[in-house]
Amino acid sequence: MAEKTVGTPLVKSGLAEMLKGGVIMDVVTADQAKIAEDAGAVAVMALERVPADIRSQGGVARMSDPDLIDQIIASVSIPVMAKARIGHFVEAQVLQSLGVDYIDESEVLSPADYVNHIDKWPFTVPFVCGATNLGEALRRITEGAAMIRSKGEAGTGDVSEATKHIRTIKGEIAALSAKSEDELYVAAKELQAPIELVRQVAREKQLPVVLFVAGGVATPADAAMMMQLGADGVFVGSGIFKSGNPAERAKAIVKATTAFNDPKVVADVSRGLGEAMVGINVSDLPAPHRLAERGW
């Protein structure tokens, strides 16, 4: 009898591949999860407070209450992701035992370890991790991440950091693939990533896992821009449920993500959406409050 093997690298990265072209939405209640599913989210991210609230309320941000995660899992049929603190492998063990479909080892929560990230290989559940550049992405993949999202600056509604990070990652991949074989050793040293992985990215001209964009996406046009910059899909955090009309905005962002190359569709879905989330300019944030700088 053929054996069934769970948690293989291809099963882990495979789920991310199924999410491509889609929008993953932050939700804090089962009702919000249902709204997100009805609006066409490919997955929801269960958390206790959206990044905008973590930012304004301060304090230590941790994994959500298991009851909340159970309620959200019970309320939707699409995949449910949940966040663990960077390096907090026990939060990750708890989330796996609750049956979440993906764990986000996230800089949006307060880091639990300022040296090590979670060793993600022993887990059956797949992980998504944030990255601001190619080296960071490759280090996370080396630790077992099955999906990468550029970090952006969560909870701001300012898309400029998301733009910077996806452009940086894409640009570094392009530069790497232009290098000759003998230059890849130094590239690996500079990227602080294993030579084998560096060679693979240089050869294939893309990451070995799916690359989404996150952090500051608040409008349909933001989402379409991230797709045009080469993202496989988008995470929208505070942008939906901190806006005036979450259900309509969620639907509009889903449509714009699919038809990202059609300005008429993006224009159409952008009409009459009501207020976008109140934004914070990233340049006004003092450095210690920039979440993207968490993770190494």
Next chain:
Amino acid sequence: MCPTFPHLTDSPSVAGNSLTIGVLALQGDVREHEQVLDALGVAHRQVRNGNDLDGIDGLIIPGGESSVIDKLSHIFELREPLIEAIVDGLPVLGTCAGLILLSASLIGAIDGQQTFGGLDITVERNAFGGQVESFETTIVMPLIGGEPVKAAFIRAPIIRDTGTSTVIAELPNGDVVGVRNGNCVGISFHPEVLGESRVHEWWLDTVVANARR
């Protein structure tokens, strides 16, 4: 033409043909299916609206979120022309979400979720459970000779009622994970994420090549 074929055959019907296969590109693992078609040397194009259906010899409906692909097919007005094409005999291969979208009725659908039809079957969504239950295995498919077929089941569905469709793949415990009915083939699993091309090859050689359109 041989209905079963050897591993990675250079069968003339696949190799030297001038077929164009559409890949439904609303959401999901479009790229992986395109890679399989590239490996087989078969031309393909992405299908995002009704016009894109013109002139294709077959359509692949990829994996993804079935509820999302259903919604997008309404929004981008692809649903009606696609149903018409399926009724008209367009050969279709659906994997995972694609199988769900080809079914006649669903267990575990979200409110208002619809399908395109094509297979008179009942399918249960997420029938194995969540992602931690997702798995890789190999399946003996009598229609496809040689080694067992590599299969990734990712939050996969199971066919609970096969109607008048023919079973083409099942797990050792009897769970039905692949059916064919005329021009439509649906499988619960993803050969494409494992670089397994023989299911596509069989579909091209058997279903697409013999389609009466």
